[in-house]
Amino acid sequence: MSYVDLHCHLLPGLDDGAATWDDALRHARRLHAEGVRDVACTPHVKRDEFPGVPIRELDERVAEAQRAVTGAGLAIRLHAGAELAHPDALLLPEPDLERIAQGPRGRRWLLLECPFEGLDDDFALAFRRLQGLGYGLLLAHPERSAGLLTGDGLGRLRPLVAQGALLQVNVCSLLGNHGLDAQDAAVCLVREGLAFCLASDGHPGSREQTLQLGFHLLLRAGASSTQAYRLTQANPRLLLRDGVTRPLVDLERALAAAA
Ligand SMILES: [Fe+2]
Numbered sequence: 369m370s371y372v373d374l375h376c377h378l379l380p381g382l383d384d385g386a387a388t389w390d391d392a393l394r395h396a397r398r399l400h401a402e403g404v405r406d407v408a409c410t411p412h413v414k415r416d417e418f419p420g421v422p423i424r425e426l427d428e429r430v431a432e433a434q435r436a437v438t439g440a441g442l443a444i445r446l447h448a449g450a451e452l453a454h455p456d457a458l459l460l461p462e463p464d465l466e467r468i469a470q471g472p473r474g475r476r477w478l479l480l481e482c483p484f485e486g487l488d489d490d491f492a493l494a495f496r497r498l499q500g501l502g503y504g505l506l507l508a509h510p511e512r513s514a515g516l517l518t519g520d521g522l523g524r525l526r527p528l529v530a531q532g533a534l535l536q537v538n539v540c541s542l543l544g545n546h547g548l549d550a551q552d553a554a555v556c557l558v559r560e561g562l563a564f565c566l567a568s569d570g571h572p573g574s575r576e577q578t579l580q581l582g583f584h585l586l587l588r589a590g591a592s593s594t595q596a597y598r599l600t601q602a603n604p605r606l607l608l609r610d611g612v613t614r615p616l617v618d619l620e621r622a623l624a625a626a627a
Pocket residue numbers: 375377451569
């Protein structure tokens with residue numbers, strides 16, 4: 369297996385992820401042993417809680433981590449990114465957004481964190497700002513947002529998916545570690561075909577399950593082996609390599625203009 373994990377707090381000393389280089393390397397060894405071959409390093413860009421994350425230095429931090437991982441003999445490719453909170457998405461200058469975006473030029477995308485409090489109007493505003501700037505959006509752990517199934521969350525999420533949003537579900541949600549509501553919602557997103565990929569949202573030291581377990585949890589949740597392969601390997605690899613196509617809303621405008 370060659371799993372691709374697009375959401376992991378592997379870089380040490382930045383947020384609530386790895387505390388030290390020892391923690392980061394220990395976790396990297398587990399990732400390697402469990403077949404994870406590509407890992408996006410996605411520290412929180414959430415200045416209310418983690419004001420010290422140095423957006424302009426993240427590329428160099430990832431390069432430093434790559435040297436350490438390679439030096440330890442681990443066959444893991446690291447990729448620079450971030451998990452962007454929606455209040456920051458509304459305010460961050462465009463050059464900083466570009467620094468944390470992933471994918472090839474013209475097909476860039478951002479990992480946007482779904483708020484635990486629920487998908488509110490501010491989240492939709494942040495979504496529209498980023499999409500208006502030309503970014504594709506991978507929405508991190510929508511199943512953890514309050515009221516996804518029990519409130520109007522799914523009703524708010526579906527229009528975003530129709531506009532091109534891709535959904536990333538957490539391994540730990542399928543495992544039940546984020547509570548029954550999040551587990552039910554994760555299973556629902558998988559079974560309805562709404563989930564685009566699974567990721568660990570790994571936090572070395574506190575949340576260490578990898579996509580190897582995630583693959584088996586997908587099967588247990590009712591996914592076929594083909595769907596589990598797509599969610600843990602093919603789809604996230606596609607995002608890394610090819611990025612996203614233009615948002616659907618822009619495509620519609622372009623078609624209307626061409627008519
Ligand atoms: Fe995260």
